[in-house]
Amino acid sequence: MENISDKVLKLKSIIESKRDTWTLKEFQNFYHNVDVNKDINENEKELLAKTCGQIIEEKFPKRQSKKILGDKGVEGKELMEKINNIVTKEFDWSNNDVDTKVKNGGDMISGRTAVCYYISYKGKKSKINSGFHYRQKTVASDPYLEVDFRKVGTEEKETKIFPVALRDEALELYRSYLSKIIE
Incomplete structure (x- = not known):
C-alpha cells in the first residue's frame, strides 16, 4: 500500500495504544470519524479500518466482535x-x-x-x-x-x-x- 501519510501512521499508533483502554463504542466512533474524513485517502482508510477491525476481533468477546464484524x-x-x-x-x-x-x-x-x-x-x-x-x-x-x-x-x-x-x-x-x- 502506498500513499500513507505520517498523520495516518500516527493515528494507527494511537489506535494501537488505546487497545486496552478504549471501549467498543470508542473504536467504532473513531473509525466512523476516519471514514467520513475527506482528508484521508482510500489506502489510509483501509489501513485504519483493518487496524480497528483486528483490535475489535482480538479484544472484545466473540459475541461482541461477531455483532460488529460478522457471524x-x-x-x-x-x-x-x-x-x-x-x-x-x-x-x-x-x-x-x-x-x-x-x-x-x-x-x-x-x-x-x-x-x-x-x-x-x-x-x-x-x-x-x-x-x-x-x-x-x-x-x-x-x-x-x-x-x-x-x-x-x-x-x-x-x-x-x-x-x-x-x-x-x-x-x-x-x-x-x-x-x-x-x-
Whole structure:
C-alpha cells in the first residue's frame, strides 16, 4: 500500500495504544470519524479500518466482535470470496493499490450497517476505483449487492444496486468496470 501519510501512521499508533483502554463504542466512533474524513485517502482508510477491525476481533468477546464484524454475514462473506476468486483469476491484480481480498466494510465496523463485505480494485497509477459490495442494512432486512465505479478524490461515482439473486448481472458489470481500469 502506498500513499500513507505520517498523520495516518500516527493515528494507527494511537489506535494501537488505546487497545486496552478504549471501549467498543470508542473504536467504532473513531473509525466512523476516519471514514467520513475527506482528508484521508482510500489506502489510509483501509489501513485504519483493518487496524480497528483486528483490535475489535482480538479484544472484545466473540459475541461482541461477531455483532460488529460478522457471524450474521457468513453467506455474504462466502459469496464475496467466490466473486473474488473468479475475478482474481480473470484479471491481473498485480497493480492493485489496495489489498486484494474480501474486506470488512467500514459501515459494518462502525456499526452503521449490519453486514458489509467488499472487494475493490484501485490502479496504482490511475485515480479510478471499482468495488463490489455485499450489504445488509439491518439483520432483518434483505441483503443486496452494490457495484461502483469512481474517480478517487472527486464526486464522480456510478453505483448500481442488485438483489443478491441477480449476482451474475452484478458480476458482469464489475467485470466491465475492471476491464476499463486494470493496467
